[in-house]
Amino acid sequence: MAIGVPQKNNTLLDSGVHLDYRDKAPEKEIFNGSIVPFDELHSNPSHKRLYFGDNLDVLRVLVTDPNICGKVTLIYIDPPFATQSQFVSRKQSLAYEDTLTGAPFVEFLRKRIVLLHKLLSNKGSIYLHLDEKMIFEMKIIMDEVFGPENYKNMIVRKKCNPKNYTRKTYGNIADFVLFYTKTDKYIWNKQTVPLSEERKKEYQYVEEGTGRKYMKVPVHAPGTRKGETGKPWRGKMPPPGKHWQYTPKKLDEMDARGEIFWSKNGNPRRKVYLDEHPGVSVQDIWLEFRDAHNQNIKITGYPTEKNPGLIRRIIAASSNPGDLVLDCFAGSGTTLAVADEMQRNWIGADNSIEAIKTILKRFDSGLQAMGDFVNKDAHRQDNYSQQTLFDSLGDATSRAHSTPKSQHKAIRDFSLFASNDSPSELYETVNTWFSHP
Ligand SMILES: C[S@@+](CC[C@H](N)C(=O)[O-])C[C@H]1O[C@@H](n2cnc3c(N)ncnc32)[C@H](O)[C@@H]1O
Structure with a gap:
């Protein structure tokens, strides 16, 4: 889908397009009509x-x-x-x-x-x-x-x-x-x-203990960073060309709350819960x-x-x-x-x-x-x-x-x-x- 870039100062105060037809009353006349009690x-x-x-x-x-x-x-x-x-x-x-x-x-x-x-x-x-x-x-x-x-x-x-x-x-x-x-x-x-039934299917995992449905999303995003989010977390650097989406401190807090899923290979993924979805x-x-x-x-x-x-x-x-x-x-x-x-x-x-x-x-x-x-x-x-x-x-x-x-x-x-x-x-x-x- 192509999306155009809106131009600045493009205020359409008068588009110049008007509808002309017979017996179109001037606005003043509409206000000045007789008042029926x-x-x-x-x-x-x-x-x-x-x-x-x-x-x-x-x-x-x-x-x-x-x-x-x-x-x-x-x-x-x-x-x-x-x-x-x-x-x-x-x-x-x-x-x-x-x-x-x-x-x-x-x-x-x-x-x-x-x-x-x-x-x-x-x-x-x-x-x-x-x-x-x-x-x-x-x-x-x-x-x-x-x-x-x-x-x-x-x-x-x-x-x-x-x-x-x-x-x-x-x-x-x-x-x-x-x-x-x-x-x-x-x-x-x-x-x-609410999310459609089709979209709900994306939340295919069920959390042990709570029964909450979730999907897994990466904890990293494109682009490198020099600050905290570019540093190692739990001894791991973000993948090449990427940075952590959160600071290592925040990731620790999320992990402590059980919000991080660890794969068998030790790769972290964030759990996004269905019951926290704000709706579409x-x-x-x-x-x-x-x-x-x-x-x-x-x-x-x-x-x-x-x-x-x-x-x-x-x-x-x-x-x-x-x-x-x-x-x-x-x-x-x-x-x-x-x-x-x-x-x-x-x-x-x-x-x-x-x-x-x-x-x-x-x-x-x-x-x-x-x-x-x-x-x-x-x-x-x-x-x-x-x-x-x-x-x-x-x-x-x-x-x-x-x-x-x-x-x-x-x-x-x-x-x-x-x-x-x-x-x-x-x-x-x-x-x-x-x-x-
Ligand atoms: C499409 S119906 C509205 C239906 C309404 N939305 C509903 O959910 O029931 C249009 C209404 O406008 C009224 N109506 C048409 N000309 C009117 C006028 N000059 N002054 C007041 N009511 C007018 C009609 O009597 C009619 O009840």
């Missing part, structure tokens, strides 16, 4: 808020709020993908329409992204989830708004299992998450995953967070609901407990519920009644297994125990999805806002929800 239907002193309404109106309100503007640490958005489809819930009620395409789609999303940029704190990050339909146009827009120097990754996610396509193309199992930061001083908590850094291809792919995985049933494991990783990497997480295309509330579980504050918005109903139900009772063959009696037990094929195989996606019912903690400590032209169905739903304990 929101009523507080339920008030709570926590820093958690759910909005029902068009997110353009919500974001404009938030930009004027000094307690929020510039204080959002993490934004994850999963907007419509320009699929030209209607999405219905499992009960066949319309959840939302995804009809915009081309320039109108780009402008719809750009307006929100401009406001989101303003809301983000200087240590903040934004993750934009899309698929191949609009990702290239939106990458250019993200570069325009955030600056190409703040682009961090385009994460490729495996969204589903391979399908048997009849079309003459490769199967489509990927979607994408663009990761940008506001500045270079962003929160970053490195994420790791997460890369930009994520295979383990498919969306519900098996009837028994617990979900809300809202269309296009994302895998909570995906959001858990993003929140862990780019925020800390107490930080403010925002998702203005909240859908079933995956980001909000996971943020809450991870002790973050959150702001969510959606303009679909079906989404708000789903979020409230999820906050109350968590996720449910919705397969046709689900044993309804199992739901009555506090500790949901139905075995799935994937559970029994230790499938990571099933684990990422499922929170045993007994672990679900109801979320009730948030404020709820709605624009004052909201339908009466919303008020009825909200009143019923907050009136029962």
Whole structure:
């Protein structure tokens, strides 16, 4: 693999590449749009808020709020993908329409992204989830708004299992998450995953007495040294052209702790233990967070609901407990519920009644297994125990999805806002929800 050497002073403040299309509003105009008032239907002193309404109106309100503007640490958005489809819930009620395409789609999303940029704190990050339909146009827009120097990754996610396509193309199992930061001083908590079974096989030796697995590695490294590491240890010089990796004193200490393996010929090797491996850094291809792919995985049933494991990783990497997480295309509330579980504050918005109903139900009772063959009696037990094929195989996606019912903690400590032209169905739903304990 060839790796180029980055040139110094290569700061890309403006790449010179811009997306030009009809009716592209000047940024100033986006900020100057009229402010739609929101009523507080339920008030709570926590820093958690759910909005029902068009997110353009919500974001404009938030930009004027000094307690929020510039204080959002993490934004994850999963907007419509320009699929030209209607999405219905499992009960066949319309959840939302995804009809915009081309320039109108780009402008719809750009307006929100401009406001989101303003809301983000200087240590903040934004993750934009899309698929191949609009990702290239939106990458250019993200570069325009955030600056190409703040682009961090385009994460490729495996969204589903391979399908048997009849079309003459490769199967489509990927979607994408663009990761940008506001500045270079962003929160970053490195994420790791355990070693693969294949890599674990490299730890083929078992230590007598402790049973710990280890592999053997040399205690010398290339290059000669004049100092301590170039001197003999236990009467042995390092091999020609090499030096000891540690000083003779340190090697003595390691040997005293049993960390050196001596071959029959008296050659020392260092033991590297499997149980001390720090894990492998997460890369930009994520295979383990498919969306519900098996009837028994617990979900809300809202269309296009994302895998909570995906959001858990993003929140862990780019925020800390107490930080403010925002998702203005909240859908079933995956980001909000996971943020809450991870002790973050959150702001969510959606303009679909079906989404708000789903979020409230999820906050109350968590996720449910919705397969046709689900044993309804199992739901009555506090500790949901139905075995799935994937559970029994230790499938990571099933684990990422499922929170045993007994672990679900109801979320009730948030404020709820709605624009004052909201339908009466919303008020009825909200009143019923907050009136029962
Ligand atoms: C792809 S879904 C989000 C799914 C979500 N990530 C989840 O895990 O459930 C997109 C959501 O954006 C909402 N939406 C679309 N346009 C909106 C707008 N202008 N204002 C607020 N919400 C909007 C839709 O109602 C839909 O719930």
